[in-house]
Amino acid sequence: MTRRPFTPKVVTANALLEGDVVWLTAEDAWTRDIAEAELIEDEAHGQIRLLHAEAQPDVVVGPYLADAEPTPKGPAPVHFREAFRTRGPSNYPHGKQAGD
Amino acid sequence: MYVYNDFDAAFVRERVAQFRAQVERRIDGSLTEDEFKPLRLMNGLYLQLHAYMLRVAIPYGTLNSAQMRQLAYIAERWDKGYGHFTTRQNIQFNWPKLKDVPDMLEALADVGMHAIQTSGNTIRNVTADHFAGAAADEIADPRPVAELLRQWSTDHPEFQFLPRKFKIAVTGSPNDRAVTKAHDIGLRMVLNEVGEAGFEVIVGGGLGRTPMIGKVIRDFLPEADLLPYVEAIVSVYNLLGRRDNKYKARIKIIVHEHGIEKIRDLVEARFAEIRPGFSGVDRAVLAAIRAQFENRSFERSDSPPSKPGYEAARAANPAFRAWTDTNLAPHRADGYAIVSVSLKAHGATPGDATAGQMRVLADLAEAYGADELRISHEQNVILPHVRVEHLHKVYQTLRANDLATANIGKISDIIACPGMDYCALATARSIPIAQEIATRFEALKLEHEIGDLKIKISGCINACGHHHVGHIGILGLDRAGVENYQITLGGDHTETAAIGERAGPGFAADELLSALERLLLAYLDIRESPEERFIDTYRRLGPAPFKAALYPEARADAA
Secondary structure: OOOOOOOOEEEEEEEOOOOOEEEEOOOOOEEOOHHHOOOEOOHHHHHHHHHHHHOOOOOEEEEEEEEEEOOOOOOEEOOHHHHHHHHOOOOOOOOHHHHO | OOOOOHHHHHHHHHHHHHHHHHHHHHHOOOOOHHHHHHHHHHOOEEEOOOOEEEEEOOHHHEEEHHHHHHHHHHHHHHOOOEEEEOOOOOEEEOOOOHHHHHHHHHHHHHOOOOOOOOOOOOEOOOEEOOOOOOEOOOOOOOHHHHHHHHHHHOOOHHHOOOOOOEOEEEEOOOOOOOOHHHOOEEEEEEEOOOOOEEEEEEEOOEOOOOOEOOEEEEEEEEHHHHHHHHHHHHHHHHHHOOOOOHHHOOHHHHHHHHOHHHHHHHHHHHHHHHHHHOOOHHHHHHHHHHHHHOOOOOOOOOOOOOOHHHHHHHHHOHHHHHHHHHHEEEEOOOOEEEEEEOOOOOOOOOOEEEHHHHHHHHHHHHHHOOOEEEEOOOOOEEEEEEEHHHHHHHHHHHHHOOOOOOOOOOOOOOEEOOHHHOOOOOOOOOHHHHHHHHHHHHHOOOHHHHOOOOEEEEOOOOOOOOHHHOOEEEEEEEEOOEEEEEEEEOOEOOOOOEOOEEOOOOEEHHHHHHHHHHHHHHHHHHOOOOOOOHHHHHHHHOOHHHHHHHOHHHHHHHO
16 A cells, blocks of 8 residues: 655644644744744654644644645645634634734 | 522632633643643633634523623623624634633623533533513423523533533424424423423434434423433433444434334333432422513513504614514514514624624613523524514614614524634534625525525534524535535424435535525525425425526436
């Protein structure tokens, strides 16, 4: 059985105190902007970064690896669910789009 | 209305203090998320897609003006200035911060409210007919029983870790506005042959991934046996319910797997066992609760109804007349009406109200509505007791606050779950679909021609938007990374409850509106008269003409 090739990922989670969506940067910080996230292109590195995130339960909740793709501005979401997480709800500008 | 006694007030305050300490320990790292999650869920706190969400219980959908004002205050003080009323007659705040939640709960406790058991595998908020205590077709107000069940189930030591969540609905009317057949237990008040009130007990209904219409487990349960009988049902479920698979853990699955006869035998045996332990305290408590609900007599109103002014306003103002035609329901007392306030302005988010709108509703309830408000499972607000001569004034105030949409029971009066705009479980969005349907059919000016129609939209198979029991149900799914919408037809949430049938393949979001337009234009063509509702035409003709309208290319292929 052939495994599907690894596709680029970002580590994402919700912030413990605010509950809002955050992404892990290459500098080990948590950012509110996916474009500043570390784009992970190696599966083993991805697992290490996820473990690193999971070791911060006092900062974030529920970290996971989400598909992302490179763009000139930085990583961007692939799936529509992840795209909504970068913006906020579509009925009101109450999420991250409020700061755009 | 029930007012908290000292015990209730102290209990809720203790729970707030307990949760405050739990939040502090989570923030300082003493509790892990795995340890904290069940504690926060027991207090109604979820972590959703973009933020935390606090679900506040509105027992049987009833609240007074002070409580509504406090919800407005909470929305402004700790959220983003609005709240979302849900299909379980609750309210959800979508943007609280973790550290603020104990203060929010404290503010709720100030007005006799809480968020206890609005999540978790417990007995959830007991829901009721939103016209309870006012409806002309009612045998008796079901809310005293609902309040008794609330008190009994709150922190019940045997039922805090059920196999899965457990939902009870109660109605006092033969016209089922409480969706009793789609609940774990549905209680329908009925009269026996000598005119005594009791309950038809329905068990094992539910929507979600395995939709089931509940089955009658007892034709007539005397009111005196209600609490022990309900306890017997939950007790049997607690033992038999499948804890090995959360998707098969609801009572509907054990009723289906074991059969209603076997479940009935087990429940009756358990009932016989525990009935003697109920010494009558429950009856005394119910009597005391009932006294609080019966402190108003509409028949002894201080002045006779003054209808001439109302009729003159109707004649003079077509918009007011349209609103009275759609948004009023008959009251049990002469000279009163039940007002349904639509939270479905065309293009608005179903069920949302701003803090300002909540205050307007509270003011109206206080001035003209016996200080009572209801939240309906259809995500609207009810002013249950408005004197006819006040209707025009109420309407004018509602209209000035974008609350006078005349669409109750029509195509734009849509139930929609929060969907992927908020919910972490959703597979697609619901709200934009509801908004688009409402604006499209408003633009086409077809809403009132189409007439009574229930559209219900869920953003995943958990079916919080009740799509299975919509005349037209819409289920949002993720098909290979794209939002896709399945249509079901023929569902019914009332006493003639039915699960809708899937019409065929799903539609992409940009195809859905055109498909619905074809469907409803076909209905207008084939109905026998304007009085024949969509669901009646569907029942008369079956799905074929509707499927043909939805999938014209399939018809062309077959030709």
